[in-house]
Amino acid sequence: MRIAHVAPLWESVPPRGYGAVESLVADLTAAQVLDGHDVTVFASGDSKVAGTLHGIGRTALHADPSIREPEVYRMLQLQEVRDRAAEFDVIHSHVHSNTGCLAIPALHGLHSPVVHTVHCFFNTDNALLFRRFAAERYVAISGDQRSHLPELNYLGTVHHGIDVQVFPFGREVADPRPYLVFLGRIRPEKGVHVAIEAAHRAGLRLKIAGRIKSGDRAYFERQVQPYVDGDRVSFLGELNFPQKTALLAGAAATLMTSLIPEPFGLVPIESMACGTPVVSLRAGAAAELVRDGITGFLAGNAQQMAEAIRRLPTIDRSTCRAHVASEFSVRRMADGYQAAYRAATQR
Amino acid sequence: MRIAHVAPLWESVPPRGYGAVESLVADLTAAQVLDGHDVTVFASGDSKVAGTLHGIGRTALHADPSIREPEVYRMLQLQEVRDRAAEFDVIHSHVHSNTGCLAIPALHGLHSPVVHTVHCFFNTDNALLFRRFAAERYVAISGDQRSHLPELNYLGTVHHGIDVQVFPFGREVADPRPYLVFLGRIRPEKGVHVAIEAAHRAGLRLKIAGRIKSGDRAYFERQVQPYVDGDRVSFLGELNFPQKTALLAGAAATLMTSLIPEPFGLVPIESMACGTPVVSLRAGAAAELVRDGITGFLAGNAQQMAEAIRRLPTIDRSTCRAHVASEFSVRRMADGYQAAYRAATQR
Numbered sequence: 001m002r003i004a005h006v007a008p009l010w011e012s013v014p015p016r017g018y019g020a021v022e023s024l025v026a027d028l029t030a031a032q033v034l035d036g037h038d039v040t041v042f043a044s045g046d047s048k049v050a051g052t053l054h055g056i057g058r059t060a061l062h063a064d065p066s067i068r069e070p071e072v073y074r075m076l077q078l079q080e081v082r083d084r085a086a087e088f089d090v091i092h093s094h095v096h097s098n099t100g101c102l103a104i105p106a107l108h109g110l111h112s113p114v115v116h117t118v119h120c121f122f123n124t125d126n127a128l129l130f131r132r133f134a135a136e137r138y139v140a141i142s143g144d145q146r147s148h149l150p151e152l153n154y155l156g157t158v159h160h161g162i163d164v165q166v167f168p169f170g171r172e173v174a175d176p177r178p179y180l181v182f183l184g185r186i187r188p189e190k191g192v193h194v195a196i197e198a199a200h201r202a203g204l205r206l207k208i209a210g211r212i213k214s215g216d217r218a219y220f221e222r223q224v225q226p227y228v229d230g231d232r233v234s235f236l237g238e239l240n241f242p243q244k245t246a247l248l249a250g251a252a253a254t255l256m257t258s259l260i261p262e263p264f265g266l267v268p269i270e271s272m273a274c275g276t277p278v279v280s281l282r283a284g285a286a287a288e289l290v291r292d293g294i295t296g297f298l299a300g301n302a303q304q305m306a307e308a309i310r311r312l313p314t315i316d317r318s319t320c321r322a323h324v325a326s327e328f329s330v331r332r333m334a335d336g337y338q339a340a341y342r343a344a345t346q347r
Numbered sequence: 348m349r350i351a352h353v354a355p356l357w358e359s360v361p362p363r364g365y366g367a368v369e370s371l372v373a374d375l376t377a378a379q380v381l382d383g384h385d386v387t388v389f390a391s392g393d394s395k396v397a398g399t400l401h402g403i404g405r406t407a408l409h410a411d412p413s414i415r416e417p418e419v420y421r422m423l424q425l426q427e428v429r430d431r432a433a434e435f436d437v438i439h440s441h442v443h444s445n446t447g448c449l450a451i452p453a454l455h456g457l458h459s460p461v462v463h464t465v466h467c468f469f470n471t472d473n474a475l476l477f478r479r480f481a482a483e484r485y486v487a488i489s490g491d492q493r494s495h496l497p498e499l500n501y502l503g504t505v506h507h508g509i510d511v512q513v514f515p516f517g518r519e520v521a522d523p524r525p526y527l528v529f530l531g532r533i534r535p536e537k538g539v540h541v542a543i544e545a546a547h548r549a550g551l552r553l554k555i556a557g558r559i560k561s562g563d564r565a566y567f568e569r570q571v572q573p574y575v576d577g578d579r580v581s582f583l584g585e586l587n588f589p590q591k592t593a594l595l596a597g598a599a600a601t602l603m604t605s606l607i608p609e610p611f612g613l614v615p616i617e618s619m620a621c622g623t624p625v626v627s628l629r630a631g632a633a634a635e636l637v638r639d640g641i642t643g644f645l646a647g648n649a650q651q652m653a654e655a656i657r658r659l660p661t662i663d664r665s666t667c668r669a670h671v672a673s674e675f676s677v678r679r680m681a682d683g684y685q686a687a688y689r690a691a692t693q694r
Contacts, residue, residue, distance in 0.1 A: 069472035071418075075452050076475060105422050106452065125416035128423055 001341060003032055003051075004088040006081055006103060007043040008096050009073050012060040014048070018211070018238075020266050021096045021119050024160055024333075026050075031334040040088070042077055054080065074099050078106040085110045090341045094119060101126050104133045113344040115139060115155060115337075121263060122149045139340050142285035145263035155340040159288070160264055161333030164325045167273035168249040170317075179205040180309065181251040181276075183244065183267050184258075186224060187216040191257030191281065193223040194302050196233060198255060198279070201306035206255075209236040209247060249274040253296065253312055255305065256280035265289055272296070273324040275317035279308045289328075295320045348688060350379055350398075351435040353428055353450060354390035355443050356420050359407040361395070365558070365585075367613050368443045368466050371507055371680075373397075378681040387435070389424055401427065421446050425453040432457045437688045441466060448473050451480045460691040462486060462502060462684075468610060469496045486687050489632035492610035502687040506635070507611055508680030511672045514620035515596040517664075526552040527656065528598040528623075530591065530614050531605075533571060534563040538604030538628070540570040541649050543580060545602060545626070548653030553602075556583040556594060596621040600643065600659055602652065603627035612636055619643070620671040622664035626655045636675075642667045 005028070011019035014026035025041065030050040032039050039051030044060040047053055056077040061070045081091060091112055093103040096119040107114045117139045122130065130149055140146035140157045180202070182195040192208060199206035208228075212220050227233045239247060248254060254271035261284035268278040268289045278296035280286040290296040296315065297308035326332075352375070358366030361373035372388065377397040379386045386398030391407040394400055403424040408417045428438060438459055440450040443466040454461045464486045469477065477496055487493035487504045527549070529542040539555060546553035555575075559567050574580045586594060595601060601618035608631035615625040615636045625643035627633040637643040643662065644655035673679075 067472055068470060069448075071446060072448060072472045072476045075449060076479060079452050079479060099418060101416075101419060102422060102449070105426050123415060125414055125419045129419045132423060132426060 001089045001345075002038045002087060003040070003341070004054075004081065004084070004091045005029060005039065005041045005043070006077065006091065006093040006107075007041055007047070008094060008100060009044050009056055009070070009077060010061050011044070012047040012063075013041060013043040016060070016063075017240075020160075021094050025094060027161065027163060027330045028334060028337065031330050032337075035334065035338075040084075042081055054084070056080065071099055071102075074102055075106075078103055081107060082110065085112045088112050090115060090344055092117065092337070092341075096120055101129055104129060104136060108133065108136065113137060115340055115344050117141065117158070118145065119263070121260070137340075137344050139337070141264045142288050144261060144285040144288065148261065155343040156336060158333055158336035158340065159328055160266060160269065161328050161330040162266070162269055162273060162324065163330050164273045164321060166245075167270060167321075168245050169273075169275045169321055175250055177205065178252040179207050179250070180279075181247055181254045181271070182206060182208045182210070182257065183239075183248065183254065183271075184210045185216070186210050186212040186220050188219050188223070189258065189260045191259045192219075194257040194259070194281070194305075195255040196224065196227050197302040198257070198305035198309065199233070200227075201303060202309035204252065204309060205231065206233050207236060207247060207251070208233065209239045209244065211238045245270070245274060248276050251276050253277045253279045253309060256286060256290075257302075257305075258283060260284070262286075268296075269324055269328050272320040273328075275321045277312060277315040277317070277320055279305050279312075281305070291323060295323045348436045348692075349385045349434060350387070350688070351401075351428065351431070351438045352376060352386065352388045352390070353424065353438065353440040353454075354388055354394070355441060355447060356391050356403055356408050356417070356424060358391070358409060359394045360388060360390040363407070363410075364587075367507075368441050372441060374508065374510060374677045375681060375684065378677050379684075382681065382685075387431075389428055401431070403427065418446055418449075421449055422453075425450055428454065429457065432459045435459050437462060437691055439464065439684070439688075443467055448476055451476060451483060455480065455483065460484060462687055462691050464488065464505070465492065466610070468492075468607070484687075484691050486684070488611045489635050491608060491632040491635065495608070502690040503683060505680055505683030505687065506675055507613060507616065508675050508677040509613070509616055509620060509671065510677050511620045511668060513592075514617060514668075515592050516620075516622045516668055522597055524552065525599040526554050526597070527626075528594055528601045528618070529553060529555045529557070529604065530586075530595065530601065530618075531557045532563070533557050533559040533567050535566050535570070536605065536607045538606045539566075541604040541606070541628070541652075542602040543571065543574050544649040545604070545652035545656065546580070547574075548650060549656035551599065551656060552578065553580050554583060554594060554598070555580065556586045556591065558585045592617070592621060595623050598623050600624045600626045600656060603633060603637075604649075604652075605630060607631070609633070615643075616671055616675050619667040620675075622668045624659060624662040624664070624667050626652050626659075628652070638670060642670045 007025045011022040013022045015022040033050040041049040042054045045055030046059045091114045093116045138152045228235045278290045282298040292298045299305040354372045358369040360369045362369040380397040388396040389401045392402030393406045438461045440463045485499045575582045625637045629645040639645045646652040
């Protein structure tokens with residue numbers, strides 16, 4: 001098949017820093033090229049993809065401080081996709097944020113079928129747009145996500161997949177004393193304070209890593225920093241990939257404390273790929289990612305999380321890794337999208 | 348003619364607070380309805396227009412703090428315009444900002460002609476989009492603006508017009524001691540510091556009014572506030588319409604000190620409508636607005652502005668007002684757009 005991916009432009013594909021969607025596009029493209037497809041990726045000009053790159057702009061948008069109107073590059077990208085639409089059997093658009101939503105009206109009415117993967121939350125604003133374009137073709141990234149706006153024309157639900165081989169397992173751990181991990185953006189709805197409470201109740205150390213955006217500084221200073229003593233609670237800032245995986249691989253468990261219904265979660269998948277179980281609040285897609293009692297535990301609040309943490313010795317770490325290898329592989333993701341493309345081209 | 352206006356959604360039409368484009372759309376619509384046209388305005392749901400309102404959303408976007416993704420409403424608006432396009436002889440789009448630019452790709456390829464008034468600056472980002480869509484139909488708001496991107500398909504240049512009757516003239520002035528005015532956003536490129544220097548050199552008091560956005564707070568604190576003593580320099584904050592016009596009407600002159608090429612300037616037009624001459628840096632569209640030596644003066648720097656201020660007694664205030672009534676009337680603006688619509692519908 002001749003496949004076009006419409007990637008976000010904020011990061012390059014694959015991302016130099018953090019970029020879940022850009023990373024997925026890179027992995028999916030590589031798998032599709034290996035499967036013999038002809039893949040074109042509309043992405044930032046400095047991207048390095050397995051197929052053919054149709055570059056937009058010189059660099060990823062975040063990397064060029066002279067860019068004042070990033071939306072304009074998105075508009076240009078979508079126009080270039082429209083111009084070349086007839087060259088593709090399917091156009092796979094990755095809708096990742098409010099500006100990402102623009103792809104829905106902008107790629108409407110093309111002769112070639114367009115499949116939109118919804119990577120973002122539904123909210124009262126963007127739901128107006130999704131409902132207006134309910135008849136377009138969508139792929140959900142979890143069943144939970146889909147349940148929040150069930151009336152869209154979904155071709156399927158395709159979980160994200162990762163390459164488990166890239167993640168360390170059973171290596172020497174730099175910090176031999178047991179610890180828990182919170183990994184993610186430091187902001188109120190991610191529940192960092194809940195992770196601190198759960199770790200405290202369980203009597204285990206907690207290592208927190210993630211980015212703090214300027215608007216979330218006050219939350220960090222009030223709800224996180226007072227507990228950071230460098231021992232029972234430590235804060236490591238933003239980590240690169242090797243630092244992140246080493247942190248995950250060495251942990252007793254990763255805590256997922258998001259207070260909003262996350263449509264998916266890459267961190268729990270990556271944690272389990274390292275053999276590290278996940279103790280998660282029962283919210284969003286968590287129950288689709290973690291097998292309760294087998295690759296971690298689902299809990300209702302910080303106290304239940306602490307109780308689960310005490311039962312961690314019952315979890316087999318190689319089962320955690322095998323779970324990801326079987327359920328969240330790039331292969332499985334590529335097969336899921338292949339089925340969605342077939343559905344799209346048969347209509 | 349059946350005319351559709353595509354207004355910004357940030358403010359209602361007409362605006363409750365500041366909104367140059369929303370104000371223009373209200374005045375232009377009223378004139379077109381009086382001329383017998385059938386006018387539909389796509390604007391925020393709380394707008395009050397002379398023609399027929401096609402409301403988008405419940406209120407102006409800025410007035411609803413629950414709205415997290417204003418871009419979505421713009422996308423919906425443009426889709427609704429597309430849906431109804433065949434009902435109109437001409438669609439008049441008001442491109443006012445980066446999100447406003449979205450109208451250019453989104454309204455491309457319609458059977459009904461679309462005329463885009465460019466209310467914003469050209470910059471290296473949006474110029475990529477304008478050049479890609481150079482063959483669409485544009486109206487410039489000044490000759491100077493047009494000179495920055497001359498390769499677009501311009502149907503004409505139409506200056507903004509205002510209703511001079513709305514502005515006070517020759518009333519009792521609350522502050523009898525002579526003063527100068529700076530009116531506009533408090534930010535570096537508006538050159539508030541240049542106005543302070545010019546007023547100081549001329550030995551006249553300066554009253555500063557305008558909004559400070561949070562990002563410009565540091566500029567205000569470093570370059571403006573130290574000079575504010577409540578007498579020689581005073582700062583009045585953001586004013587409503589009656590406050591603003593009273594301030595302008597009572598002034599010896601209004602200072603225009605923008606350091607960037609403004610594509611137009613409503614403040615100098617409003618000032619002259621009140622009979623108050625304008626002393627302006629020679630930049631952007633200034634020379635198209637102020638008749639040098641007759642309704643004010645053009646100068647190259649703060650020192651030349653101070654010299655011009657000393658020559659203010661040679662300016663006749665009724666000539667300032669007459670200049671606006673003849674050159675910047677709503678009538679003249681409506682005629683300019685009528686000519687552009689004719690050009691658009693004849694192609």
